[in-house]
Amino acid sequence: MTDTAADLPTLFDHQSAEATLYKEWLDAGLFTADPARAKRAGGDRDPFVIVMPPPNVTAVLHMGHGLNNTVQDVIVRWRRMCGDEALWLPGTDHAGIATQNVIEKQLGTEGKTRFDLGREAFIERTSRFVAETGGTILDQLRAIGASCDWSRTAYTLSPELSLAVREAFVQLHERGLIYRGHRVIHWCPRCLTSLSDEEAEHNEETGSLYHLRYPLADDPSRGITIATTRPETMLADVAVAVHPDDERYRELIGRTLTLPIADVQIPVIADEIGVDPAFGTGAVKITPAHDANDFDMGSRHNLSMPVVLSPEATMVNGADAGSRVPDHLIGLDRVEARARVVEMLRDSGVLVRIDSHTHAVRHCYRCDTVVEPRLSDQWFVKMKPLAEPALAAVHKRQIRILPERWEAVYVNWLENIRDWNISRQLWWGHRIPVWYCDACSEVTVAREDPAACPKCGGSVRQDEDVLDTWFSSWLWPFSTLGWPDKSTKDLEAFYPTDDLVTAPEILFFWVARMIMGGYAFMGETPFHTVYLHGTVRDMKHVKMSKSLGNGIDPLDVRAAFGTDALRYTVTAGLGMGADVMLDPNDLEKSFAPGRNFVTKLWNIGRFLLTNVGTDAVQPLDAIDPARLRRADRWILASLNNAISECDAALGPARPENGAWKESELYRGLRLSEYTESARRFVWNELADWYLESTKSRLAVGGADGEVARAVLAHSFDAALRLLQPVVPFITDILWRRIPIATEDRGDFIARAAWPVRDERFTPESEFEIVREAIVGIRQLRSDYAIPPGQRVQASLDTVGAGGFASRDATVFQEETAFLARSARTDLIDNDGSTMNGATILLSSGSRIHVSLEGVVDLEKECRKARTELEKLSAQLEALVKRLSNPGFTDRAPANVVEAERAKQTEWTARKAQLAEKVASLCGT
């Protein structure tokens, strides 16, 4: 704290500042949360907790992370200053399928597959890779100033969290919510695993609808035409279904068809659930092993389920298929097989026609391969019972989702929830804690690995599959705090957490499941606020991504403009739920708002601190209020206003009594509004006006100079505190040089108190008159292109503003020098005689008369004033008309009518003054 203002360099050296400061913060334990200080564990502070959406362990920082973590950091830093015991818990996700893909790709370049290595070696290699590179993303988050409690860094595949995963699985099984299902699921033929419904994303695609005619076995001249988008699966057809009420096919029900190519006999059956007579031909081919809908129909009708596609989606005569697939098709990929089958069908005259058809095709969310419906055995979680409390939580307002519109999406999904397939045929992940007995049919689900079958003592083998990676993610808000050990201080102090900040893409994958998990395992909600921010896009509104090459590396931005500039740009541009547009080809332009602001703040600090000097200023409380000038009271009142605006934009931090009040449900977390309020205060109010107004006072010095120093120091101190959450580095450097005694405010700005209003200061109208006068004169000067060097004279004529009525220059005595400097105007006494010039109308009926003799074109000013008068007259006329309308005066609320009346009075006065102005300018 012995730094002096004088040693501030001309430019902010963000490079060296960031590295030094971040280390200081860590050394001081600024971000380490202590459960003992939290109210729930006997302390005196409200806990405030955010668990970080864990990035994939293999991830490299991109703008999406930059945005997501900046938002969290701003919120956490704000709450920390507000006196909460703030915990931001970081970590990484083992990201089963994604990480496995990375390693498989590596193996691919060596010409190997995971099967060449074997399971053990593959896991070993992946673990090694994670150990070597897994910390990268977290290091990068440190580089952008993230105020995480790194001592609590978690990892979904750590021994502790693995324990939580197993406990969760066993508990759900004990409650009858986990079952083994034999059905058609989504299968990725590249990843060779099943996927949940959410992991199979559908895209609208234009494909072909093939119409095929299956002849009647006993009368090949007749047949039924069916339509399909996947003709290669026809080899696994076991029936053709029609609607029982469909007149066209009624007499064919029960007859037998010949399945072309495969040359097997299949029946015509009736099914009213699975067949829509209005679609296609009204007849559906049934392929139970390769279509979910057909599987249901097949089950209803007890049909066989031949498999003709291998896990890799090549043609095969699998279970129940006999020799349906001709030899020359076996081994062909499904795409190639499709072409061949279509050719064969065409040759045999079975292909009726091909229509163009738009339909939703499901793709693997990790590798974008078209998924294949596949019949298999998987573990499922029964979701309906879990969804109920998650739905109720939103209805009872225990949880709010911002922005509001996502709430409907959340509700809609939960109301139509389907069971969750949690088995993955992968190697990288949590092995499913299920053992099968080799001797009997016993299935064991256990917390501890069993050595033998508990029923018959036979040898057991564990299920080969691992769990969906999201099965560990949904436990994150409590598994990271020690669960299933319910006695940990962390869990007691920090659960439930507060805000969950993420992108809408993972609302179902993660957020909704976390809420369900919170109720299922902890009995209460994991957080009270879900904040879904927008996506980072390029100038064409295309989502930034590495593969598209339109990404921005936050570390490039940091190197060029500094972390603060990055954070400011992102925060200031982040409307509620709105996307952030940035130009990857022009970082200079994209991050100009942040860079410009940081530079401006630096220059304000340099100048202000140099002028204030290094001697400690008096505390504000110690200054006799009578010694405060209009300008002092004005900036302190403006500060109050800025604090209120920031508070309103950010808060409330949490609901009272566990449920959001209707009035607060969608308030707060408006980061762009908060940032703009703080910016406006420090730049447009403190720097543009107050700082300017003190220049002459500081030069004169003395007792008044001391007052100005104190107010400057105090206002700047508060401004920096308001800005600390957004721009923590530069504010720290400037703040510690403000000459206010350290014992009055602590060591680091990051744990200084958030500013509170000082109610002694109320809106200051008299200084506003000075501002208006200066702005008005500047306008005149600009309008008439009066050269900067030419001074003008003006006289003031104030009326009625409480003890501020005078016709001489002495009322502006305090600001004479300021006016002279800012408007290059000399104030003279008004002796009552008229001067040729312009009258500027100010608030409260005051006015300033500027002598324009010899400096301006009076004719032009005359025309301008006339136009203005006409406009005002018209507006006033409309107002008078409205006020004379009984419909308005009788029905409108009293305060509205009153406001309109006041407006009428004001406008009438202005009109009179304008008329006077016109007369003086235009002559008689």
Added chain:
RNA sequence: GGGCGAGUAGCUCAGUUGGUUAGAGCGCCUGCCUUACACGCAGGAUGUCGGGGGUUCGAGUCCCUCCUCGCUCACCA
């Protein structure tokens, strides 16, 4: 196809329960190197609030309808 949302200044967006002359940031135009800042200062321009209809004394705000985008879900083969 179901559900939801959006269309306000060139761009990105604010506009609380209908009620001052519809705002901000960026961009744009003009003039300034005024001894902290040209990454700056001062001044300025710009809107049939998507179209049409309705309710009302009064509509950007409420209702209907149409158009255009977007998100989300979905087993129409």
